[in-house]
């Protein structure tokens with residue numbers, strides 16, 4: 001868990017290196033050898049070889065004491081040979097950096113409120129730079145937390161203009177993540193491609209059950225004994241994007257749809273918060289239609 005002003009926080013700034021490449025022997029040895037050659041100290045390391053895609057995934061946290069500028073340039077230069085030899089796709093970021101984030105909402109407040117509170121409490125490494133709502137209902141909540149609110153209405157006819165405005169907000173704020181916090185409009189395929197891997201949604205069911213609208217009502221009609229929530233990356237295929245996190249809660253015959261909705265809200269916000277935290281900490285890597293989550 002990321003806590004601001006944590007006394008146990010590392011004295012030397014740490015870097016998080018994530019990578020993927022075609023799986024083959026020697027990758028961990030090569031990467032750890034580069035880090036050792038710089039006098040670096042690995043404080044966390046996880047890796048996975050995907051039998052489905054044949055790709056290898058790795059996440060390493062590294063302290064590089066004694067190197068200039070905390071070591072980022074030295075690490076990049078030293079990695080160049082390994083990148084070429086193993087055809088690495090990689091990313092390097094500073095551990096704990098607050099990720100500039102736009103949160104999109106409609107009328108439901110529980111997920112937005114949870115994310116803004118957790119950011120304020122230092123529980124999420126986010127910098128929420130804007131809230132975008134297709135209804136004005138949550139403007140006051142964003143303002144309470146000092147976050148600019150943009151009312152961007154959406155109709156079937158105005159969706160292209162609305163999405164152009166969203167992109168303008170994303171680009172002007174430098175946002176690296178867009179979170180759909182019970183945003184109830186379907187994003188166009190074009191926008192999903194443009195922001196692929198950078199849009200996270202919370203769907204209020206245990207996918208793949210009950211995709212689409214009103215999942216709690218679908219669940220009530222089915223007589224389920226578990227309700228749930230699923231946080232996933234957004235793609236053009238509605239509620240089919242790579243799953244990041246899920247949670248379920250037991251229910252029974254005594255619950256009506258309104259009670260299922262109320263019970264589900266806590267499940268939704270916890271599920272979304274974990275998914276957003278793991279994304280912001282570079283713990284989630286895309287493995288085709290799935291994810292690898294180094295929790």
Ligand SMILES: Nc1nc2c(c(=O)[nH]1)N[C@@H](CN(C=O)c1ccc(C(=O)N[C@@H](CCC(=O)O)C(=O)O)cc1)CN2
Nearest residue numbers: 183184185186187201202203212213234235236238239
């Ligand atoms: N391209 C995507 N857009 C969105 C996704 C997604 O996975 N891919 N998830 C939804 C959130 N959502 C469920 O979690 C959801 C929201 C809205 C609807 C829906 O059918 N809404 C309207 C139609 C709105 C429109 O046409 O834009 C309706 O009720 O008919 C279903 C699921 C967010 N966006």
